[in-house]
Amino acid sequence: MFTGTIQAKLDAKGRVFFPASFRKQLGEDAGGDFDFVLKRDVYAPCMVVYPRRAWEEEWRHVSSSLNRWNPTHATLLRQFMSDIELVQLDGNGRFIVPKRFLNALNIKKEVAFIGMGDRIEMWDAEQIGNFVAPADYIHMMENLLGNTGQSRM
Numbered sequence: 001m002f003t004g005t006i007q008a009k010l011d012a013k014g015r016v017f018f019p020a021s022f023r024k025q026l027g028e029d030a031g032g033d034f035d036f037v038l039k040r041d042v043y044a045p046c047m048v049v050y051p052r053r054a055w056e057e058e059w060r061h062v063s064s065s066l067n068r069w070n071p072t073h074a075t076l077l078r079q080f081m082s083d084i085e086l087v088q089l090d091g092n093g094r095f096i097v098p099k100r101f102l103n104a105l106n107i108k109k110e111v112a113f114i115g116m117g118d119r120i121e122m123w124d125a126e127q128i129g130n131f132v133a134p135a136d137y138i139h140m141m142e143n144l145l146g147n148t149g150q151s152r153m
Contacts (some may be wrong), residue, residue: 045127049121058112106124109125
């Protein structure tokens, strides 16, 4: 389970080190080759980094929920699959972030990796604070969990 936030710098070629703590969390699940799927998130201005097994589970869920012979479902599948990239870590633990993602998400120099359980979100480090303000986060959590007067955090 991926947890925590780690910042990393992009080099001039668009490479970034995959955080060592997340590599340790992968353990044997990586199969030794550290294959990942990068996908633009559908709700937020970030990328989602899926380890291969998490991606395969996601794909099974999506593809089993949709009928490829239904035109609307086929369009959804096409959109879902068209915005991914397969990446591997090099010998130094880096991967190249595709330029189309860097441009679309306005990522300049530094990224923030955020552990999200079975996947990792990758944000522009300067922009992440703009997406959800702390007061908004507290309000959303209160609405979701119910305001019982007791702190659950």
